[in-house]
Amino acid sequence: MRSVRKWLTSLGLSEYADRFAEHRIDFSILQNLTDKDLKEELGIVPLGDRRKLLRAIAKLAGAASATRRPAPGSKSSPRDEAERRQVTVMFADLVGSTALSTRIDPEDLREVISAYQKCVAETVPHFGGFVARYVGDGVLVYFGYPHAHEDDAERAVRAGLELITVVAGLKMRAPQQVRVGIATGVVVVGHLIPSGESEERGMVGETPNLAARLQSIAEPNTVVIAESTRRLLGSFFQLDDLGMRNLKGIAGPVQAWAVLQASSVASRFEALHASGLTALVGREEELELLRRCFFRATEGEGQVILLSGEAGIGKSRLTSAFVRLLAGEPHIRLRYSCSPQHTDSALYPIIGQIERAAGLAREDTSRAKLEKLDGLLKQTSTSATDAALFAEMLSLPNDRRYPAVELTPRQRRQRTLQAIVLQVETLARSCPVLMVFEDAHWSDPTSLELLGRVVDRIRTRSVLLVVTFRTEFKPGWIGKPHVTSLSLNRLAPREVGAIIDHIVGSNPLTASMRQDIIERTDGIPLFVEEMTKAVLEAASESEAQRAAALVPSPALAVPASLHASLMARLDRLGPAKELAQIGAAIGRGFSHFLLSAVVRKPEAELQSALDRLISAGLLLRREGTPYATYCFKHVLVRDAAYSTLLREPRRALHARIAETLESHFAEISEKQPELIAHHYREAGDVAKAVGYLSAAGDRALSHSALKEAHEHITQALQLISALPDDDIRRHGELKLQTALARTLQEQKGYGDRQVGEAYTKAREFSKRVADAGMHLAALYGLWAYHYLSGQPAAMLEQANEFLALAEREDEAGPIMVGYRLVGTSRLINGYIADASDALHQALVRYDPDAHGAASPAGRSLRARFGHDVGVTMHSYRSWALWLSGQPADAEKAAEIELERGQALEHDDQSRLYALWHAGMTYVLLRNEDKVAEIGSQLTELADDRQLPYWQALGNFLCGWRAARGGQAGDAVRLLDEGLRLWAQTGSRIFRPIFLAFLAEAYAADDKPDLAHRTFEEALRTTNETGERWAEPEIHRLFGDFLTRRGSGDAAIASYEQAITVARGQGSRSFELRATTSLARVLSDQDRHTEAHDRLLNIYRSFDAGCDAADLADAKALLDEPPSAS
Structure with a gap:
């Protein structure tokens, strides 16, 4: 292997070679170096040099992992556990190798294949790919595993195109060609074999097979991609529609596309939004600030706007709107776009801008390109020496039209930067200049140095420089008089709703789904846009398509367009990623105490991992007593972390969380049983999940939280059907069905058809269970339904049956309720005298102390029969008294009824019951x-x-x-x-x-x-x-x-x-x-x-x-x- 000194020299950083030697740093130590080591231990102060070193070190590590082959029987450490994630897979195959094997010596064939594999091993890591497996003359490459990048699909296609070029350039006896297939999808990837000899990082899912089959239909030296990949590419490439293709081993026809070449695009934002922009919402003040700064610049007061914000917050969208706003104003626009794949390519954004401005095309000859460059530079009267430097920067040969430039590398670099700055100054003399430098967080060090010079030189020029970057980037120009920092905040729910409505248009979208999008996207415009589009697309897919895509529902899935960028954040965490997965299983928010109890790691190790998550911007910490609490900054980051867990580890994790909550958090068991139910359900423990959901439904009902009660009980009923059909299940079904009927009656009214159906079902369940109490509850519900739905005869029948059962069971409380039901039923049927007798029987059995709302018996009767028994008794008794000719006594009963109702502060239904019936008594009394x-x-x-x-x-x-x-x-x-x-x-x-x-x-x-x-x-x-x-x-x-x-x-x-x-x-x-x-x-x-x-x-x-x-x-x-x- 080459020496560290030669490696540093190849990077243009040979001046640090002696320092590396003094500290005895070799290639085995390099990948462990940190920014702090470089600055404080090695004394490398310039930020640009440190960043360049760290990126080069990362590439060395990537190349080593891509080409490493463990010896048979050896164990890799640390072992990567299998996980579920979205990956872009590339399958590349050497064309004609089978036929070649029949014509040349095996050793010669070995040289061909070895040269091909070496091309792959050297090319793929440059684009962030991972060489997973060589299969004869074919190779399987992953993009998005083991480390994700937000542009994995783009990287895969660029890698495929580059591989074709490199293989074609191999100096072999005959020219070699490659076919490449690429597909994107959700897979299970990692070490799939729990024990044994194999340490290969395998993959399970349709995606690798699809990539291989697409490769088989590709023409030589062609990249063919699946529709799943195309959707993530925007307009970065020119594509040829190959139509729907039937592929062996793939169900149904597949849309395929051939990649012709990379497109020339002004910015990543434009490429990814080629189909159109969504509405700009909530940025009026920021747009106005940009406009004011531009007009100050037109007056010779140069301005710099540092436009920052987290990924997806809308920096590029705002910039695009600003550019359009200035369309009618005289100015020159210079747009520079950085790329995540060119962070070490010197002056990459400047070169791209010049190529676009000059109109250079790939198919142009060198002479044609030089002619176009001359045409551009004449506009600014560029000197011949500077023109030579520009040509050199664009890697164009000097055909003697420019003088030879005899400068040292350092002088050449400085002169080039001066020439670029001079171009800007010259343009600004004739017309205001708008410079847009996008995604500075991906800039190469040389471009950053140039940018610093521009910031200093434009202060008295008619130039507005807008620099966009993510929050992790720290520019060195803050605080200068002509520099304004503008940080974009998240959108309010109302503004998010406006974006959703713009995207949805006339398409149907339920209110609950709309609210789900608002809640899960956290006010990030890109998240809103992609989530809404994904929901609309999922709504148009069949269930079979969703199942094939391994997506449980459109509401739960992380959009494919966001998955890679979210996973990239998680993959950068290292060991702390496991903690993110555990936290994601707990929920969006969790306490330090709960996390510690679940993780079971030393406190120092846990705290270090939490600090890593916080510094990465994935978690927010709020200090509290006695423990801090944490919250995922974005719901979708939490969802992405959770989505990587495989079924069995996920179930085990949820079981551990549930058991921890049970054993350490008694208050949660009491006040939030639905939370424990959720974890037991995800753990596959149906019985415990049903028990906690039932408790949650009861608690919600007791607090008049009717929607929540309905949700908990419905979930429990859906789950309980999976249990064995025994007495325990049948009793549980009856209890839940009765609770569901009660919830429906309080939501919709007793007379609603659904209430009748629910109680009818409960009565049927009650016949299978030897529980008189539950039977009585079902009968009461049916009675109430017949009452409200206007069926007095059936109501009286149910009341008589209720009373007879209560008397057989000899239960005082139900007997009292039974007489009340009979009395009410007789009254509604018009049997006033009989009604009075029955209601009197109920009254004499009523003891305010024993049956009042404060007593256990009273609460039990209220829970079983819908309302406070004292209120219901006096309600109909007041009517019966008035009807039978005792108006004074009727008024007294109404007063008692009202007093009882007012005392029940937390029992809305009984209060309402008392108000209505007392009110009707006063109608009868004509007390206006x-x-x-x-x-x-x-x-x-x-x-x-x-x-x-x-x-x-x-x-x-x-x-x-x-x-x-x-x-x-x-x-x-x-x-x-x-x-x-x-x-x-x-x-x-x-x-x-x-x-x-x-x-x-x-x-x-x-x-x-x-x-x-x-x-x-x-x-x-x-x-x-x-x-x-x-x-x-x-x-x-x-x-x-x-x-x-x-x-x-x-x-x-x-x-x-x-x-x-x-x-x-x-x-x-x-x-x-x-x-x-x-x-x-x-x-x-x-x-x-x-x-x-x-x-x-x-x-x-x-x-x-x-x-x-x-x-x-x-x-x-x-x-x-x-x-x-």
Whole structure:
């Protein structure tokens, strides 16, 4: 091997050879040197020289790893574990070697193949490739493993083109040719054999096979690529569409492309956005700053903008928008683009700019190129000596048109830099100059030195220099008077949404998917763009295509266009990468204590790895007591790290995390059981995952977090089906199904069809389980569904069955609830007297201390049967009391109900229940002020919780109050909206009385036809559903309407029907109200005696001294003297 001294000389750094010798540094030590070693130990101060050395050292290490062949039976150290990742694979094959073997001596063939393999070994590492395996005259190369680069696909294609050129130049007896196939995809790669002789880094997946098959269809000296690779190339290359090809061993036809040559592009950004730019969002202030600096420069005050930001933040997009903004302004634009593949190529961005400005083409002859260069340089009156230096810089031969330049290498370098700066100054004398130097973090040291000179020289020139770079690059020009630093921040969610909408256009995108993109892209415009495009593409793919691509879902996948750049960040971590994977399995954020407990490494080693992650910009640390917490800076970085884990190691890791949370974090087990469930689910422990999800659902339900409860319970039900069909599973299914039904009823309302289906399924499950408690819960749910969906007969049947089962089991609490259900059911069916008896039986069994919300029994009953039992009991008891002719007692019961409801601060459903039923009691009592107060409270709480069921009921109370207050238009609007919401919940209970209220409002709003039709609908609905309790009132209200319309006889018939029905039900208050209305009409017809006698008869049946509104109206009518006819 050559000496270190010769190596340094080849780099142009021979002045450091003695220092390396003094410190006894040979090639075995080189790859361990750090920047700190070079600066502090070896005294190499210039930053450019240190960077050049470090890059050259990295290339030496890469070449060594690419060509290393372990001896049989030897073990490589450290061993690379297999992992899942996106890789670009190149398969190159020497053309005609099989035929050649029949014509030449084996030793000669060996020389040919050896020369070919040497070409590969020397060419591929230069582009960051890894030579994985030689297969006869073929070679398999990985780009993206073991170290990823953000441009792996581009590197692979450039390597393939270069390999063709190099092999063609081999000095052999006959010219040699190569075929190259390239494909990109997700694979499992690394040491795939757990033990034994093989240490080869193998690969499993379709991608290497696809690359080999594409190679087989390539013409000699041609690179053929797959569509998966083409998508990542932008416009870096000119391609020929080979169409869809059927390839052996590959399912279905494959799109193939032949690479003709590299394209001449002004910048990487333009090449990667050849199909068009997304909208520039949220950069108005930055664009204005750039504009102001340009106009200052036009006045002779040279300006420098240092535009920085993390990868993908939009530096190039902003620069592109700025260039377009200045399109109408007179200026000269010079654009320089650095490349990650040319960080050691002196003046690479300057050479590229000059070649584009001169219009040099690959096919041009040297003479033609020199002519074009002369044409460009004449514009600035460049001297012949400087022109010779420019030609030399562009590697063009001097055909004696320029004088010979006799300078030492150092003088030549200095004179060249001066000539370039002079070009800029000369241009600026005639017209303002805009210089854009992109991606300075990839610049070669010589270009950086040139840039420093330009910064100093343009201060009094009409030049604006915009330098873009990533945050890890530290320019040395900050602080100069004419230098402005501009750092781009992440976009706000609203701005991210605007970019998504621009990309999506008219394509469908669900709200949840849109929110997922916003959350996962962290305000990085490039992430937003690529993630949105990937989601749209995935939505257009079939399930088979997604399965073939190994992508679980479009929401979970890291876009292929971002995968390489994200993996490149992780691969630079070294041993700390394992910690990133463990952290990724925990989640986006985690505490130091949890990580330490899971990792089980010495604290010093753990802290060192964390510091590495933080310094690399992948983790953020927030100090806290007693432990710090960490968070991945980007969700997609976390996703990329997690995606590399194979299934079994991933499951084992999740199991370790779950066990750690269980044993060390009791608070998480109690407050975040869904987190432990997640880790057990990913670990494949279904039983434990189901248990924790069930606990999470119960906890969410108890806190009225209905959406979360639904999600947890649904996941648990999906998982539990994978368990053996035994008693444990059946009991779990019943519990979960009942919990799901409860969640749905509180989300959608008891009357929704899904609620009925869920409870029906729960009842079926209950028949397979010997658990009376669960059976009762299912029966209660079915009862509630029949109640709300307007099926009173079925409701009463379920109530009787519930009570019978509770009595058989002799459980006091359920027996009390059973009597409440029977009483409520009888009331809705119109059996008022029977209802009162049953509700009384429930009341005498109710003990506030034993069954209240604060007691364990009370909480248990609430959890099993939906609401606080005290609230529900007093609710229907207040109605029954009023209906049976005890208005004063009804009001007291309503007051108790309200007090109980207000005391339940954390039980929204019971509070809402109390407000609605008490409000309806006050409607019956005709207490308008109380109805207004309660209706407002109900509406506010329902709106805040976004519960349409309760919102509808709030509308009914407020609508009734508006009608009573003479606000007929508002009443119509509120009642109509209430009925619409009510129907959306699937509820039909109370619909008859609500329709009667709406009909009243229509009549008051001078819409008699609508009123008449709505009254008829109310009566028709009563007959259809069998809900009879309000039937007397509907007949009475219809009679009042007919009276106002002058249809006295028809009105009397309605009143008589109301009285008959009320009397049959035992509904004395409705009978009193209907008789009062009848008496008024009879009096108007001069039937005073009949009116007085009938009203007095019912009036006297009520307690004396009661000041209820209906009794007051009746008494006033009785006290009226007969009018003179």
